[in-house]
Amino acid sequence: MERRTVIKLRDRPTLIKETAEWFASKWHLPVAVYEESIQASTRKNASVPQWYVVLDEWGEIIAGAGVVDNDFHDRVDLTPNVCALFVEKDYRNQRIAKMILETIKQDFAEMGVKMLYLVTDHTDFYEKYNWQFIGMAQDNEGIPVRVYQMPL
Template sequence: MKLKRLRDHPKLLEQAAAWFASKWEVPVEAYKESMELCIRQQQGIPQWYVVLDEKQGIIAGAGVIENDFHERRDLTPNLCALFVEENYRCQGIARSILDFIRKDLGEMGVSKVYLITDHMEFYERCGWKFLTMVRCEEGELIRMYEADCCGWDVSLA
């Protein structure tokens, strides 16, 4: 399995946009637009990451965007769309993605990254800290976590 930064592998754009759209209720066009900006600008936000299996199929991935559909525009950037295919879960892939992203963002000068989730225990085991409750665009309250991006020693795949 190989973890790839989409900005380094622009040929994966169509495949990645379709894969993420199939996992989340966001149109493929929205993913494509964000991913095209990631590839075009190279540094900064947004960023997208995928994990490929031996047949070059996407088995996991995540993104980093300015805001993940919540009211706290000041808490940015946000990790989003983390997903691991069911057959590949419980193998440390999600944790590897999280660590890789934190290191990559730290190298870009980002000091903190945020996420909203109801999967509290998993993120806490991965070193994320509860920050506050935030209101989503749908009106519900959800937990927001933060993590530092500097000082990581994670080898790039």
């Protein structure tokens, strides 16, 4: 397995459009939503939002995630939220998601953030990486979702 690195999009604004299109294709939100958020991450002194990607040897995006104020749930007090974590199928089980999560944790710890949150239905995955289940929230459609936290 070759060594991959996580790219912080605030450091590579040339990837904004491509990354916005990639996330939109995975999570079915408008490209403009991602483009605006990723663009905001490039502003000086912005802790949130932040976006991260991993490229393959040809420069194609194979994985990514973001950190936003709120990931479409009713617990607005639980912020910031890791969101949109996705690894292309051919690249799964290579610890790429773990690498992204570790980069996010380190990045936000350096910013002075004490806690990260996320909502998900992928319980085993995040628990394997020591995320702590703290309760339920409701998403924007009123559907219950599990909330996790990660102390930094």
